[in-house]
Amino acid sequence: MKRIHACCLLALAVALLAACAQEPPPQEGPPYRLLTDLHQTMEWVLEPAAEVIWDSAGFIITADGEEDLSPDSEAAWERVTWAAATLGESGNLLMLPGRAAGDDWVEYAQGLVSAAEGALQAARARDAQALFDAGGHIYQVCRACHNQYWPEARDD
Ligand code: HEC
Numbered sequence: 667m668k669r670i671h672a673c674c675l676l677a678l679a680v681a682l683l684a685a686c687a688q689e690p691p692p693q694e695g696p697p698y699r700l701l702t703d704l705h706q707t708m709e710w711v712l713e714p715a716a717e718v719i720w721d722s723a724g725f726i727i728t729a730d731g732e733e734d735l736s737p738d739s740e741a742a743w744e745r746v747t748w749a750a751a752t753l754g755e756s757g758n759l760l761m762l763p764g765r766a767a768g769d770d771w772v773e774y775a776q777g778l779v780s781a782a783e784g785a786l787q788a789a790r791a792r793d794a795q796a797l798f799d800a801g802g803h804i805y806q807v808c809r810a811c812h813n814q815y816w817p818e819a820r821d822d
Pocket of ligand 1: 775815
């Protein structure tokens with residue numbers, strides 16, 4: 667009885683060792699893989715999403731008079747909803763490890779999440795004035811981070 671026990675233990679130990687040898691080294695965190703560098707994230711994710719929001723708020727003066735840019739259909743409000751969600755989540759992308767360029771970076775990224783949340787709520791409530799206000803907040807966050815971390819943008 668005692669001998670079978672030892673034998674079983676040995677078999678178990680061998681099996682465990684074999685399993686260990688085949689296991690890849692443990693991953694640290696989820697295996698995400700960044701597809702775009704910061705430049706491209708700005709140009710292809712943040713900017714297009716923000717443009718949808720800015721182009722859907724306020725008024726412009728045209729030859730024919732004042733034009734209200736507010737979404738005028740369910741489809742238009744839906745597009746703003748998607749853009750606000752994309753923009754908010756892109757704030758989270760800016761917080762991925764390795765992206766922060768300094769101490770205040772995460773604060774700006776959080777500011778972007780909050781400002782986009784405002785746009786998302788406005789879009790879901792179909793509230794044109796709140797969307798306009800959120801668009802302003804978003805613009806301020808973009809500018810604030812650029813002022814600090816993108817020196818070439820200071821003059822624009
Ligand atoms: C947390 C900081 C941060 C926030 C927030 C941020 N940006 Fe940027 N952005 C940068 C930095 C840094 C660069 C310069 C990147 C580079 O080109 O190396 C940049 C560059 C850009 C560029 C130029 C990309 C290019 O072609 O060189 C665009 C466009 C841009 N940002 C749009 C936006 C918009 C729109 C927002 C707000 C919705 C925003 N960014 C918010 C940090 C930020």
